[in-house]
Amino acid sequence: MASKRCQWVDEKDALMVQYHDTEWGHPEHRDQMLFELLSLETYQAGLSWRTVLHKRQAFREAFANYDLEQVAQYTEVKIAQLMQDATIIRNRLKLQATVNNAQTILALQQTGQSFDQWLWAFVDNQTIDHHVINYREVPAKDDLVISVSKAMKKLGLKFVGPVTIYSFLQAAGLVNDHEMTCPYHTK
Template sequence: MTNRCGWVKMTNPLYVDYHDKEWGRAFHDERALFELLCLETYQAGLSWETILNKRAAFKQAFHDYDYHRVAKMTDEKLEEILLNPDIVRNRLKIFATRSNTLAFLAVQEEFGSFDSYIWSFVDGKTIHNTIPDYRQAPAKTALSEIISKNMKKRGFKFVGPVCVYSFLQAAGLVNDHESTCDFNPNK
């Protein structure tokens, strides 16, 4: 029997796959980091399961998160996306996708890559926490507060410290797999 983190909803194969194949893995691919960042911003105020269930529709609507194409999306195209019942139809979040793309591109220009920028906050190394039970993991940290402020200053939207911490976990900058989880790289 496979041990997983207690937050994994075992009745949803998308949830299980996400945990087993993505969550907490060290991501360095620009497109993958951009997609994870977007998904985390969509989650604000919603459940992660809702976002996972709508992920395929988001990918289609936003050109598989090709950030160069997303940056060129018009207001009319974003308004059209808002008509799609298969996504979270929050106007601020949908329009923030384009704003965040422009901020993402500016970070790439300044740092050479978003990967270099975001991983610089952890000196290029995953922070490994000891989490006996997922309910003991923090919702935000001093680090996520610092990154949140920095990202907001750069024009990113929906990047509060809780969202940023969730992104850090998802992208593998922080390892918060439970101690007994078979997918914990420190087990």
């Protein structure tokens, strides 16, 4: 069987192909990048991934390249300004969640633990390979995701329901859901 990208990738969308090939499912350990991926999955809730991905650069500009310290200082005035920015997804609760999540991750870091360490402990610092044949068979949530979601809520993170968190764990490489026929399954 010939190798081909995961079926969810629109081969005509260069940005989607690049994201799949260079980021999705690759183990991520930088807190700032984990924060960005979590934020993107938050914005995606109820929308298509394509929409979010094509607004990613605008989100980076709006959120100071996801600099945790800067975003944690955003005020309601700044949120009101962002609500006027047509280049991003303008959902007040999601924007407020981004600020809250930056504050929460910073508070975690102040305890001496990185978000990376906290998160990857759920999988014993090893990517879980689901050996996916067809992406349509991947459940929207499982026991791991429910556990991570509950822990994130307890930590103080917002917009971290199980479906969002499953997508986040896929994106950050904690779970490998590249289809078995995908050349990126083993990378």
